[in-house]
Amino acid sequence: MNIFLVPYTRWRHLLMALWCGGAGLLAWFFVLSLSIIGGPKWPPEWDGPMLLGAIAAAVAGASILGEDNLYRRPLLKRLGRTALAMGIALGNTLLWYWVWTLLVPVLMPGEWQDDAGDASLVSLRYRLGALFMAGMSTGIAGAVVRKMNHAVSHVAGGVTSALAAGAAWHILGANFQGLTDLYLASASLGLVWGLLYGFITWPIPDDLYAGWIRVLSPTRYGRRIPIPATDASPKERFVGHFPRGLDLFLPVEDGVMEMHVSVAVDSKGRYSARGLSLQPTLVRRFLERIDLRYDARRPAPLETELNSGDRIVMGQGEHKAELEFLMLPREEL
Amino acid sequence: MSRARRAALALLLAGGLGLVGCKESGLIAVPGTTTRVARPVSEKNTELELKIFTTADECAGSVKPDDVDLCLPHVDRRAGQVRLAIQFRLDSDPFPIPLTEENLRVVHKGRTVQDAPGMSVEIIPHDPVDSPQLYILVIDGSSSMSETGARGLSRMDRVKEALLTPGVKEAFFPSGGVRTGVVVLSFTSGEPEPVGGDLTVLTDARSYTKVVRDELRVQSGFTHLYEAVRYASGPLLQAPAVRDFIDVQQASPVIIALTDGFNNMASSDTCSTNAERLGRLLESLSTARREAEDIRKRPTVFTVGLGRPIRPLFELPKGRENTVQATDLCGRKHLDRRIDGDLEREGIDNASLTFIANRGGGFDFVKTDRDGLADAFRAAASQRYTWFEVRYQVDPHYLRRSFETRLRLTSFAESESSLRIHPSAWLDGPPGLRDADNRIVAQSYRHTATVLMPILGLLVALGFVGAVGFNTSRIVFGRSRRGSSPGKRG
Numbered sequence: 005m006n007i008f009l010v011p012y013t014r015w016r017h018l019l020m021a022l023w024c025g026g027a028g029l030l031a032w033f034f035v036l037s038l039s040i041i042g043g044p045k046w047p048p049e050w051d052g053p054m055l056l057g058a059i060a061a062a063v064a065g066a067s068i069l070g071e072d073n074l075y076r077r078p079l080l081k082r083l084g085r086t087a088l089a090m091g092i093a094l095g096n097t098l099l100w101y102w103v104w105t106l107l108v109p110v111l112m113p114g115e116w117q118d119d120a121g122d123a124s125l126v127s128l129r130y131r132l133g134a135l136f137m138a139g140m141s142t143g144i145a146g147a148v149v150r151k152m153n154h155a156v157s158h159v160a161g162g163v164t165s166a167l168a169a170g171a172a173w174h175i176l177g178a179n180f181q182g183l184t185d186l187y188l189a190s191a192s193l194g195l196v197w198g199l200l201y202g203f204i205t206w207p208i209p210d211d212l213y214a215g216w217i218r219v220l221s222p223t224r225y226g227r228r229i230p231i232p233a234t235d236a237s238p239k240e241r242f243v244g245h246f247p248r249g250l251d252l253f254l255p256v257e258d259g260v261m262e263m264h265v266s267v268a269v270d271s272k273g274r275y276s277a278r279g280l281s282l283q284p285t286l287v288r289r290f291l292e293r294i295d296l297r298y299d300a301r302r303p304a305p306l307e308t309e310l311n312s313g314d315r316i317v318m319g320q321g322e323h324k325a326e327l328e329f330l331m332l333p334r335e336e337l
Numbered sequence: 338m339s340r341a342r343r344a345a346l347a348l349l350l351a352g353g354l355g356l357v358g359c360k361e362s363g364l365i366a367v368p369g370t371t372t373r374v375a376r377p378v379s380e381k382n383t384e385l386e387l388k389i390f391t392t393a394d395e396c397a398g399s400v401k402p403d404d405v406d407l408c409l410p411h412v413d414r415r416a417g418q419v420r421l422a423i424q425f426r427l428d429s430d431p432f433p434i435p436l437t438e439e440n441l442r443v444v445h446k447g448r449t450v451q452d453a454p455g456m457s458v459e460i461i462p463h464d465p466v467d468s469p470q471l472y473i474l475v476i477d478g479s480s481s482m483s484e485t486g487a488r489g490l491s492r493m494d495r496v497k498e499a500l501l502t503p504g505v506k507e508a509f510f511p512s513g514g515v516r517t518g519v520v521v522l523s524f525t526s527g528e529p530e531p532v533g534g535d536l537t538v539l540t541d542a543r544s545y546t547k548v549v550r551d552e553l554r555v556q557s558g559f560t561h562l563y564e565a566v567r568y569a570s571g572p573l574l575q576a577p578a579v580r581d582f583i584d585v586q587q588a589s590p591v592i593i594a595l596t597d598g599f600n601n602m603a604s605s606d607t608c609s610t611n612a613e614r615l616g617r618l619l620e621s622l623s624t625a626r627r628e629a630e631d632i633r634k635r636p637t638v639f640t641v642g643l644g645r646p647i648r649p650l651f652e653l654p655k656g657r658e659n660t661v662q663a664t665d666l667c668g669r670k671h672l673d674r675r676i677d678g679d680l681e682r683e684g685i686d687n688a689s690l691t692f693i694a695n696r697g698g699g700f701d702f703v704k705t706d707r708d709g710l711a712d713a714f715r716a717a718a719s720q721r722y723t724w725f726e727v728r729y730q731v732d733p734h735y736l737r738r739s740f741e742t743r744l745r746l747t748s749f750a751e752s753e754s755s756l757r758i759h760p761s762a763w764l765d766g767p768p769g770l771r772d773a774d775n776r777i778v779a780q781s782y783r784h785t786a787t788v789l790m791p792i793l794g795l796l797v798a799l800g801f802v803g804a805v806g807f808n809t810s811r812i813v814f815g816r817s818r819r820g821s822s823p824g825k826r827g
Contacts, residue, residue, distance in 0.1 A: 037785075
């Protein structure tokens with residue numbers, strides 16, 4: 005997880021899912037390895053807590069570690085927060101698993117008690133609560149380490165991902181349509197759990213990125229300036245051919261006026277372009293053209309919201325300059 | 338209290354609860370699997386101990402190093418197969434026996450696997466040993482053996498050809514240096530008589546060939562099959578020549594009785610007449626086997642029928658193996674039909690052969706040609722094996738919780754053990770693959786890499802899709818290279 009390898013596209017939200025999915029899969033591999041090499045080293049009753057606890061801890065830890073990697077937090081802090089998340093997830097999973105396991109046979113009707121207490125029985129019916137608890141523990145771990153920020157979505161995401169993982173485990177491993185494969189089923193448990201948890205609970209936030217404008221036209225090609233201030237206060241950057249005091253100079257030969265256009269960011273991190281000139285000023289994006297030419301009859305300049313990849317064209321014909329608006333990692337500021 | 342302390346406290350509490358919830362298991366972990374097994378329970382007061390291997394140490398001490406993996410219990414839930422390794426022991430020493438699927442009853446969760454539709458048992462013997470054996474051939478010499486078949490060969494000629502095939506001779510006199518012997522008897526009425534005149538134990542292939550080729554011939558008279566088997570399994574073993582061979586060589590007597598018809602002592606005999614006689618023979622066989630001073634000297638009886646079975650669908654009556662009722666032996670159809678000149682023309686009494694072989698601890702065969710007979714003789718003289726893989730197939734549904742497997746030897750000797758197996762409720766190791774023999778071969782743990790690495794690789798690849806798409810679109814739309822300047826354009 006490196007913010008420089010995660011461009012500001014919609015795909016970036018999948019990255020945490022892939023990261024956590026990989027962690028869930030590795031947790032399955034870890035438990036399977038412990039179990040297979042030399043045989044299981046714990047009683048049958050511990051199969052569930054070992055697998056669920058390992059996946060919950062791995063997924064919760066991966067989510068926190070992924071976030072810290074993207075923010076490039078100090079290494080010790082990353083490890084500490086990751087370990088804390090894993091500890092909370094594991095502890096909660098074990099705690100609630102055993103509470104559930106001890107309670108279920110008591111609460112079940114008499115004829116179900118034997119099945120409910122059988123540690124070797126492959127059945128989603130008697131494991132649903134354990135999966136629910138483990139999913140909740142995953143969410144609680146993430147929420148606690150993130151200081152209860154979006155706590156509800158964390159817990160709901162954890163529960164949803166664990167139950168979906170349980171469904172995948174059940175479909176592949178429960179003699180469904182003649183297919184019984186608890187090997188792939190248990191692998192899918194870790195994978196689906198991580199994928200969904202990463203996807204649901206922590207999308208990569210916009211504050212990891214900053215808006216830049218970059219010159220595309222041949223004169224001064226590649227020149228770029230950031231829009232936001234370093235203190236995250238609202239800021240407006242001006243583009244024109246006025247030689248002093250503007251943020252980005254472009255030559256008059258390219259059809260750029262003294263103060264042609266400005267790009268602003270507000271306190272909520274929203275970017276917009278404002279047309280300040282009577283000369284042609286166009287914001288172009290896929291299947292859309294927005295004319296920002298200044299209208300003298302209006303008290304305020306026209307403005308439009310900017311998204312990463314939008315182009316601002318100033319001037320027309322052979323005398324025109326072109327800028328692009330890009331969201332790049334804030335690290336570059 | 339800090340979060341870290343709370344987390345540690347929760348872990349401790351969870352561990353404590355886990356100890357409360359965890360029952361005392363005493364289970365044995367099976368290496369290479371996610372399965373655990375309880376300690377096998379051998380039935381007390383049986384003649385042989387049926388040892389089920391459960392640990393690598395046990396296997397290492399009893400099987401070849403390459404076979405240790407095959408020796409450990411294995412449950413493949415995807416294929417629905419359970420594999421166990423067993424060994425028969427006498428006074429804690431391995432006791433090699435020949436074993437096939439017919440001799441071992443496999444009971445899965447209280448249900449006999451062999452009897453259930455869609456379930457099957459396979460026995461794979463390992464580590465053959467040539468043990469000293471005395472083969473007693475009891476050949477029907479009645480006049481019906483002179484009847485000729487399609488190739489112009491009499492039944493007796495077919496028997497002789499079968500007995501003289503190289504495979505059969507190799508089975509009777511193995512080249513490994515183990516001392517074996519053959520006694521050839523021919524029977525019609527009364528007690529069987531040694532072929533060649535004197536009761537001698539043939540200890541080499543040459544003298545055996547000479548006796549079978551030159552001396553074995555058809556005589557006249559009725560077919561006293563039951564009497565012949567009773568004699569071979571009792572008084573014959575006390576004859577000095579035979580007893581000396583058995584004692585000196587520590588040989589196990591193996592009786593192979595061949596007939597082409599029915600036990601027939603008088604022309605008025607009907608099928609039902611034989612029921613009582615067969616009952617007496619079975620009782621005699623039981624006594625002879627039970628009273629053998631050493632289980633190694635216990636006679637084993639194989640029966641070979643030459644011809645078409647008169648009751649091809651016959652099965653031993655369940656629960657009444659110890660008694661013979663006329664309807665069990667003959668069915669209602671043949672109950673009062675005369676043997677002489679009637680029943681014997683339609684086929685052979687395969688039911689009697691099955692009763693005798695079952696009580697005698699061997700197998701029964703019914704064959705019509707030389708090659709079939711040779712196969713039967715070879716099977717009767719088969720090698721004994723030190724240990725066996727028992728693989729049984731059930732629907733995967735029946736492997737979804739802990740189960741008990743019970744194994745019981747149904748012939749040769751009393752022997753029975755059971756094992757409780759606990760597969761994991763959550764995960765399995767890599768499922769097995771079918772080999773060229775359609776047997777499931779367990780896959781190595783390394784197979785896990787073939788699941789893990791491609792998926793991780795896919796996740797990593799997908800992680801770069803965003804960056805690749807972003808850069809590709811910039812290249813396609815010309816944002817990553819400088820265009821021409823207006824001056825140059827102009």
